[in-house]
Amino acid sequence: MNISLTKFCKDNDLPKSSVYRRCQELNISTADGLASSDADRLLHEFDLIPQTEEPAAAVTATVEIGNHQIVLAHPQLPQTYSLESLRSSEAISMDDPLAVAQQFLEVANNLTTAMKGDIAQREQRLNETRKAKDTIAAKAAELRLESRLYQLQTSVLDKSVTAETTALQEALAQLQTLGKSPS
Numbered sequence: 001m002n003i004s005l006t007k008f009c010k011d012n013d014l015p016k017s018s019v020y021r022r023c024q025e026l027n028i029s030t031a032d033g034l035a036s037s038d039a040d041r042l043l044h045e046f047d048l049i050p051q052t053e054e055p056a057a058a059v060t061a062t063v064e065i066g067n068h069q070i071v072l073a074h075p076q077l078p079q080t081y082s083l084e085s086l087r088s089s090e091a092i093s094m095d096d097p098l099a100v101a102q103q104f105l106e107v108a109n110n111l112t113t114a115m116k117g118d119i120a121q122r123e124q125r126l127n128e129t130r131k132a133k134d135t136i137a138a139k140a141a142e143l144r145l146e147s148r149l150y151q152l153q154t155s156v157l158d159k160s161v162t163a164e165t166t167a168l169q170e171a172l173a174q175l176q177t178l179g180k181s182p183s
Contacts, residue, residue: 002033012048022046 005023009016022045023030028038043049094100 002035003039004033005030008034008039008042012043012046014046014048019046 005020006016008014009019019042020030022042023034023038026041026045028034028041034042
């Protein structure tokens with residue numbers, strides 16, 4: 001059974017491009033995967049001979065400490081690091097979001113105060129208009145009554161004046177009949 005080139009590379013921790021290039025050099029076809037003999041050949045090519053699991057014989061080892069250590073100097077580490085290479089996206093931010101929030105709150109409070117003031121002013125205007133309307137309506141009703149009373153009184157007075165005038169004219173006519181004519 002053949003094994004895919006990808007699985008072979010993954011199982012043996014090998015870069016796929018290097019293995020593929022070596023297969024071309026050795027005329028190993030990878031179109032249908034790798035035959036087990038080709039996989040063994042590649043393992044030898046990359047010095048990865050599979051280890052057979054045999055029980056290990058108990059070996060007694062003696063360790064001697066000698067002067068075979070290589071001591072490395074402390075490496076010079078950079079003093080400046082950038083996190084940019086670790087980020088996968090960009091963030092859009094404001095320099096001082098709390099100052100923006102404070103500004104917004106001040107403006108919102110001013111608008112709220114202005115709206116409440118406008119409502120109070122409009123309510124006062126409504127109350128004044130209502131009071132003026134009620135006052136005028138009461139005076140208009142009184143005026144209508146006074147107008148009717150005036151009409152009645154003037155009618156009565158006019159009839160009385162007419163009656164008195166008529167009586168006066170009759171009295172004058174009687175007086176004139178008693179008098180001598182100027183001829």
